[in-house]
Amino acid sequence: MTPQPIWHPDSLADRLPFLRRRALLLAATRAFFAARGYTEVETPYAVTAPGEEVHLSAFATERIGADDSRMPLWLHTSPEFAMKRLLVAGAGPIFQIARVWRNREGSARHATEFTMLEWYRPGASMDDLIGEVVAFLRAVLPPVVTSQGVTTSLAEIDRLTVSEAFARDVGADVLATAEDAPALAAAAAERLRDGEDWEDLFFRLLLGRIEPKLGQAHPTFLTHWPAAQAALAQRDPTDARVAERFELFVCGMELANAFVELTDATEQRARFMADRARRHALYGAADWPLDEDFLAAMEHGMPPAAGIALGFDRLAMIASGADRLDQVQWLPG
Template identity: 85%
Template sequence: MASLPVWHPDSLAARLPFLRRRAVLLAATRAFFTARGYTEVETPYAVTAPGEEVHLSAFATTRVGTDGSRTPLWLHTSPEFAMKRLLVAGAGPIFQLARVWRNGEGSDRHAAEFTMLEWYRPGASMDDLIAETTDFLRAVLPPVVTSQGVRTDLRTVERLTLAEAFNRHVGADLLGTAGDAAALATAAGERLRDGEEWEDLFFRLLLARVEPHLGQARPTFLTHWPAAQAALARRDPADPRVAERFELFVCGMELANAFVELTDAAEQRARFLEDRARRHALYGVNDWPLDEDFLAAMAHGMPPAAGIALGFDRLAMIASGADRVDQVQWLPELG
C-alpha cells in the first residue's frame, strides 16, 4: 500500500505528537540561551562559498540582479562562517536556529534539508562549552531519554578522548600511528583496502568499532581529535598532535560537533587549500571560489571563542522519542 502524502490529515496526525514536543523544545532552547546572555541572529542562507568541508555537497542556485547579472550562489551547509564574521564584528555570544542544506543525504537520521542550532561564546574553553552543552541538554530534556531503542540517562556524562576510545574499542594507538595507514591497520587487525589512506581507515574504524559504543547509557563527549581532523578547531597548545574538538553522542546518535575555534587566518587559509584540493581530487568538482571575505575577517581579528553545531532535528527525535527524522519535521521533503 502506497504511503500517504505528507499533507494528508492522517499523515500529519501521526507526526503531531512529535511535532508538538518539537515546538516546546524550540521555545525552551530560545529561553535557555536568552537567559545566558546570548543574542539570536539570522544570517544569509544563500552564500558565495559554503565552505571547504571535503565530504559535504552543497545545493547550487543563482541570484539574478536587477540588471540581469547572474551570480552563482550555494545554500549553506552551516551558518558557521557567517556567525564567525559576526564574532569579528563584536556581536558577542550569539546563537542561531538555521535551516541548512546538504545534498545527497537521507536516512532515518539524515535529511537533505534540516535545522541546525549553532552557538558561539567568545573566550570560552572546551571545558566551558562541554559544561554549557551539558546544562543545555538537562534544561530542555527529561533526565532519561529514549530514541531508536536506545535509553540514555542525562544525569551523568562521559568524556573520552579519541585516543582513549581507539585504545578501548579498537586496540590501536591512534596518535602513535597517525598518518601511517599500514601501521593503524596492523594495530587494529584489519586488512588495508586498495587505495585506502589513513583518514579513510580512521573513519572506517570510528564508524564500525567506536561509535556503536558511544552515547548509550549516558551522553558521550568524544574529545581531542587528531590534528589531521582539526577542521576549524585550533590545535591543543598542550599537545599539538590533537585539536580542541569534540563530538557529542546521545541515544547512540552523533548530536553535535564543536571546536575551540581556530583564529589564525594564515593557518585557516592553508587548511582551506588542503581540503579544497582533496575535495576536488575525490569528487572532480570545480565549484565556488575560496572564501576570501571570511579569511579577511579572520585576519582583521577573530576573538578567541568556542562554538558548537547541534542537529536540532535529532535533538527533537531524542526529546520526543521519535525513531525517524521525518517524524519531527512539519513537512518532510516534498518530491
C-alpha cells in the first residue's frame, strides 16, 4: 500500500494529538526559563564553521553577496559556539530553541533536521545544572511519562558516574584502562575487533551494555566522563582523568548532553586540533576553517558557566507518549 503524502489530512490527523502536546510543551519551556531570569536568544543558522565534533556530518551551503561574491557556509549542528560568544559579550543566562542539521542521521529517534533546546548559566556548577534540569522536567512533564514502551517516574532521579556504570555493567575499570584498548577488552571479556581503538570499544560497550539500562524507572544522569570524551568540558578539579560532563536519559532515550564549560582558549585550541586530526583520519579533511573567531572570543574571556543541549523533539515524544520522532514534527522530512 502506498504511504499517504505527509500533507494529506489523514496523515496530519494521526499526528495532531502529539503536535498539540508539543505546542503546549514549547509554551511551558519558554515560561520556565523566563521565570528563572533567562533571556531567549537567536543566533545564525548558517555559519563559517559548524564545529569540530569528530562524528557529526554538516550540511554545506553558500552565501552569495550583492556583488556576486561567494562564501561557503554550513548549517550549524548546534548553536553552542554562537551562544558562548554571547556569554563572552555579557548576555548572562540565555536559552535558545533552534533548528539544527546533522547529515547521515535517521531513525525512530533521529532526523537530519530537528529542534535543539540549549541553555547556559554563568557561574553554575554541574550540581546546579542537574538541579535545574530536574526542575525543568518536573515543570513541563507529567509525573509519570511513557515513550517507546518505557515508563519513567520523575519522582526520583538516578545518578552514577561513567566509571561506576562500567564497573557495574561491564566489570571493567574504565579509567585505569583509558586509551589502552587491549586492557579494556580483556577487562570486559570482549574480543578487540580489527582496527578498533579504545574510543571505538568504549562506545561499543557503552551502547551495548550500559545505555539500555539507563533512564528506565527514573531519569538517569550519567556523569564524570573520561576526559578524552568531553572536548568542550572542564576537567574535574578533584580528578583530572574525568571531565565535568553528564548525559541525561529518560524513557530509555538519551535526552541531553551537558558540560561545565571549558574556558581556557589554549586548551580549547589544542582539543579542536586533536579532533580535526581524528576526523581527517576517519572521514577526510574538513571543508571548513578552524573557528578562529570563537577562539578569539575564548581568549577575550568566557565566564565560568554550565550549559546543556537537549533534544526538544525527543522531549516532545516523552511529553506526548509518541514512539517516533516524526510523530512530533509538523512536516517531517
